[in-house]
Each structure stands twice: as structure tokens, then as C-alpha cells.
Amino acid sequence: MSNPTSAELDLQRRALSVLTELAPAAVELGEVFRGAGHELALVGGPVRDAFLGRASADLDFATSATPDETLALLAAWGDAHWDIGKEFGTIGAKRFAGRRGDADDVVVEVTTYRSDEYDPESRKPVVAFGRTLEGDLSRRDFTVNAMAVRLPDLVFVDPHDGLADLAAGVLRTPIAPERSFDDDPLRMMRAARFAAQLGFHVEHSTLEAATQMAQRIEIVSAERVRDELDKLLLSATPRDGLGVLVATGLADHVLPELPALRLEIDEHHRHKDVYEHTLTVLEQAIDLETGPDGAVPRPDRVLRLAALLHDIGKPATRRFEQGGGVSFHHHEMVGAKLTAKRLRALRYDKETVRAVSRLVELHLRFHGYGDGTWTDSAVRRYVTDAGPLLERLHRLTRADCTTRNRRKAKRLSDAYDDLEQRIERLRGEEELASIRPDLDGGQIMEILGLRPGPEVGQAYRFLMELRLDRGPVGADTARDELLRWWSERPTS
Structure with missing residues (x-):
């Protein structure tokens, strides 16, 4: 040189x-x-x-x-x-x-x-x-x-x-960007990915060409788009790459739920919009990932996808209330369905679709804990519903607190600390990781004189509810409660 x-x-x-x-x-x-x-x-x-x-x-x-x-x-x-x-x-x-x-x-x-x-x-x-x-x-x-x-x-x-x-620290195409992106439209996604991986900025004419040609990404297979999105999300600074996707309009074609969040003002009015809130939640979730021997080793694709998609149900559920307020009732349920639909369109595997959409569905559950009045039954249900996703749910819930009000942030953090302590206490007393009724299917059939069929399943679900409500009650009490339920059940 x-x-x-x-x-x-x-x-x-x-x-x-x-x-x-x-x-x-x-x-x-x-x-x-x-x-x-x-x-x-x-x-x-x-x-x-x-x-x-x-x-x-x-x-x-x-x-x-x-x-x-x-x-x-x-x-x-x-x-x-x-x-x-x-x-x-x-x-x-x-x-x-x-x-x-x-x-x-x-x-x-x-x-x-x-x-x-x-x-x-x-x-x-x-x-x-x-x-x-x-x-x-x-x-x-x-x-x-x-x-x-x-x-x-x-x-x-x-x-x-x-x-x-x-x-x-510049990303620029070797030949005219229009020609380069026309030859391989996936290069537009790579620009966003390398912005995230390397922390580089995309040169102006390259960014302009991607903006003008964004729709051409639709000729690329969903699998190849998904792979680039994965590499972007698993990088050290995915926010930079997501910004490129949104700024160029590429996100409108590969992940339209993300730019849609820019129009939705957060109901607490603590952030510029839900889009900015989402990027902050993603960054905070990444900060809560663990080392290789921890509960959620970095980088964790499921946690990052859940953080990115956790509020995508808000645009469809926004309601303006009297007095100037804005509500997003049940956006977690709507968001879970939208999440599953988008991830399937991107050809993610079934387990990833299931796990991410479940986290989106559960991400608001903690807010019912608030003043710490949950019963042990409610804590058991929280753990049971999260199942193997509990450690990720812990991190997603904590990351979702982006308030600038230090007092409120501390109150939420202390409340979640309390919830985790209660979970650990119950875990020490019970087998929370694998909650089951005190009687199994064979015992149910023997006690009630049943053969395999729907009634056995109904009885099992009754005993599961009993277990969640009261904790371990022992085989004798479970038998008595089962017989009482059986005698009082409505018959047609």
C-alpha cells in the first residue's frame, strides 16, 4: 500500500x-x-x-x-x-x-x-x-x-x-450497489447483519440502493432470510442491524411487525414509542444472558426473538381511552399468535416457534404479582406454565422494565426478587420442576373403576388443579378428594 x-x-x-x-x-x-x-x-x-x-x-x-x-x-x-x-x-x-x-x-x-x-x-x-x-x-x-x-x-x-x-468502519459494495443487490438481493440483509456484527455504518449510496430495492428481497427464500436474521440477532449489537432493516424498508418485507411498532405510543408514555422500547428490551435481555455454564448461555436465540417480538400485538389492540389514555388489552395473547405466524413464515423450527410465542404470551404475567399478594398456588401456576422456559421468562420480564422512574424500577425489581425467592422456597419444599398429581392414571382408574377414556383425563386434570392449589397433599387425601369430586360431578 x-x-x-x-x-x-x-x-x-x-x-x-x-x-x-x-x-x-x-x-x-x-x-x-x-x-x-x-x-x-x-x-x-x-x-x-x-x-x-x-x-x-x-x-x-x-x-x-x-x-x-x-x-x-x-x-x-x-x-x-x-x-x-x-x-x-x-x-x-x-x-x-x-x-x-x-x-x-x-x-x-x-x-x-x-x-x-x-x-x-x-x-x-x-x-x-x-x-x-x-x-x-x-x-x-x-x-x-x-x-x-x-x-x-x-x-x-x-x-x-x-x-x-x-x-x-464502512460497508460499501465493490461495484455499483444497484448491480450488486440486483445480482444477489440477500446482500441487503448482509449489510444489516454486518452493521450488527462489526459495528460498521453502511455507506450512503449503498444504503440508498438498499432502500430503493428493498422489495427485491422477496425473491430470496425464507430460509436464507431467516439465517441472516439469526446472525444479526445473535451478534453483539443487534440494535444497529435492526436499525438498518427498518431504515431501508427491508423490515417491511421480512419482519413487518417491527417497523409497525414505530406508530404505537407506549401506554406509559415513558418512551418515544414501542419500537424504541422494544430495542431497549432486547439490549437489556442480552445483558441478562449468562456465561456458558449459566442458566441462559449467551447468545440465546429464543430469548432474543422473544424480546424483539414481545409487544408486536400492540398495534392490533391499541385503544384510546377517555381522558387521553391508551390501552393495549390482551396484546400478549394477540402477540403470541402473530409471533407464531411470523416465525413459521420465516421457516423457524417448531420448537423455536413454540418457545418464543409462549414467552410472548407469558411476558405480562408477572405484572399481576405487583404488591406480592400471589398465593403459593399462583406461584406454582406461574412456574408450571413457564415450564422449561422459566429462566428465560425471568430475564424477559426483568428486561421489559424500561421506566426511567428509578423508584418504580426499584419497586418492580424488588417485587421480582421476591417472586424468585418464593419460587426457590417452594422448589426446596416441592418438586416444582415436574409438578404432577399425587395419583397417576393407573391409580385413578383403580379407585374409580374406570377403563382408559375421557373420564380418566378429567379426573387427572382435577387432581392437577388440586396439586397446584394446595401443593402435595399425599395419596390418601388425594384419594378422598377424587372420590368427593367423582360423587359430586354433574351427570347427564
Whole structure:
């Protein structure tokens, strides 16, 4: 580079340290390809991360070799290989730790020089293989990902000034953004994702193009959109990326419930709007995630989705009350249904849909605790209804307190502390994690002289309500209460 800035020099020093660690395996693979008459270069994320002082677990390479030629070379180089991405020119391989001095497993993916383009009516990219590294780099999403290191000589290639953009914290496309986003509309989602992951800002013309072309994201499959949204949400600062989605209008097509919140004034008038409140709740929920051995290890996708979606029922339930107030009665129930619908549309798995929508449904339950007058029965029901989601519900409920009134915030926090203490007390006295009636189905049938059928289920539910109301009562008391219920039940 000619006349590098101090920031760029600092990045180069970081990269040198990281690339030195990567070099043995990468250089060796470069020699393998050169020996067969092909070019090989380390590209994309690993190069970017090297300049940021981060070592990538997986290594991405670009090559002039065809997929079949790459497959043959990697089969000889590695201990395992796969060709699941061969249609797109990508072959993967792994060399296990200990072989040729590798301290850890080495995982590589090698892709033939290419450019991805979308047919206007297709949801899948059409692959066209290229001939040069520079051509390949020009078709990448952003300049910070369009840098490469030629192997085995470790020659840095940066035809689009990606290093300068990296030093400035800028996301810019290597070619005209309209052309780039037309070739692959998912790059617009990646702009939001990298804004969240890297803390970079999107360059003006790139942001403008995404705004003008936002509707084109609809040709991309829901699964690919979901994956980008996941990466954004699981980043360190998802608020920045969500801001890009909303500002460009992309959210109107992939998550319309989020921008809809900008129009809904929070009923407590403590926030600019429900949208800002939601982003604050998300940040506070992230702060409450735990380390790897904690109850909710960071990053937790279910908790973050629930925080993002917890108030999406408000637009449909807003009512203006006499005196100037605003209410959102039952927005948690409406929101739970909307959450399930949106997550299914994004092709999330059934367990994630169930868990997130359940948290949205339950997120207001604590507010009935208020003055701490819940009975033990109510506490048991709270724990039972939350089930395995209890620790996430704790965090979502605490995060949902965004009042600037310190006295009220402390009162709410103290109330929830009290609730958690009561849960722990009951947990010590009872098996709260798996509350069951004192009699099982077999005992019910024996006592009442029944065969399997609906009446057994009704009796079981009666005993479950008894257990929740009174705690463990023992088999004898449960038998007496069951017989009393059976004798008093209405018969047709």
C-alpha cells in the first residue's frame, strides 16, 4: 500500500500476527494447488477477521481450479472431504489435529472463482464460474470482504480499497450497489447483519440502493432470510442491524411487525414509542444472558426473538381511552399468535416457534404479582406454565422494565426478587420442576373403576388443579378428594 494511514498500519500489524498463525496449513495448501497448475487465495471473512485481530476457525479459499479438480486435490490433502456445495463450486475438507504438526483440526472450503446472479423469477442464485481472482472479488458483497491473500506467497490483494473501508468502519459494495443487490438481493440483509456484527455504518449510496430495492428481497427464500436474521440477532449489537432493516424498508418485507411498532405510543408514555422500547428490551435481555455454564448461555436465540417480538400485538389492540389514555388489552395473547405466524413464515423450527410465542404470551404475567399478594398456588401456576422456559421468562420480564422512574424500577425489581425467592422456597419444599398429581392414571382408574377414556383425563386434570392449589397433599387425601369430586360431578 502507498501512504497507509496509522489505522491501516495498525490493521496490517494485527493481520500479520494472525496470518502467521494460519500460514502453515494455508501455505501448504497453496503449494498443493500451485503444483497442480492452479491459483489459490485466502478470501473473504478470514482475511477481514485477520485484520481485526481475530483468527477464523474455518478457512475460505478461492481458486482457478474447477470443482472436480479441487475435489481431487482436497481428497489427497485432507482426512475427510465433502462436495455438498459442488453445484455452487464449493468443496470442503478437514485435516485432523496432529497431522503434519497441526495443533487443531484444519477445516477449509475452496470455491472456484465465480459470480452469483439471480434470475428475476428465481429464489436461488445461478452460478457462473469466473477466471480471475480480481473478477471473483468484484462480485463479493462488500469491500471489507473483497480482500484476499494469494498463496503460497502471502501476497495481499485489495482491488477495492477494502482495507481503507475496514479502518474507517464502512460497508460499501465493490461495484455499483444497484448491480450488486440486483445480482444477489440477500446482500441487503448482509449489510444489516454486518452493521450488527462489526459495528460498521453502511455507506450512503449503498444504503440508498438498499432502500430503493428493498422489495427485491422477496425473491430470496425464507430460509436464507431467516439465517441472516439469526446472525444479526445473535451478534453483539443487534440494535444497529435492526436499525438498518427498518431504515431501508427491508423490515417491511421480512419482519413487518417491527417497523409497525414505530406508530404505537407506549401506554406509559415513558418512551418515544414501542419500537424504541422494544430495542431497549432486547439490549437489556442480552445483558441478562449468562456465561456458558449459566442458566441462559449467551447468545440465546429464543430469548432474543422473544424480546424483539414481545409487544408486536400492540398495534392490533391499541385503544384510546377517555381522558387521553391508551390501552393495549390482551396484546400478549394477540402477540403470541402473530409471533407464531411470523416465525413459521420465516421457516423457524417448531420448537423455536413454540418457545418464543409462549414467552410472548407469558411476558405480562408477572405484572399481576405487583404488591406480592400471589398465593403459593399462583406461584406454582406461574412456574408450571413457564415450564422449561422459566429462566428465560425471568430475564424477559426483568428486561421489559424500561421506566426511567428509578423508584418504580426499584419497586418492580424488588417485587421480582421476591417472586424468585418464593419460587426457590417452594422448589426446596416441592418438586416444582415436574409438578404432577399425587395419583397417576393407573391409580385413578383403580379407585374409580374406570377403563382408559375421557373420564380418566378429567379426573387427572382435577387432581392437577388440586396439586397446584394446595401443593402435595399425599395419596390418601388425594384419594378422598377424587372420590368427593367423582360423587359430586354433574351427570347427564
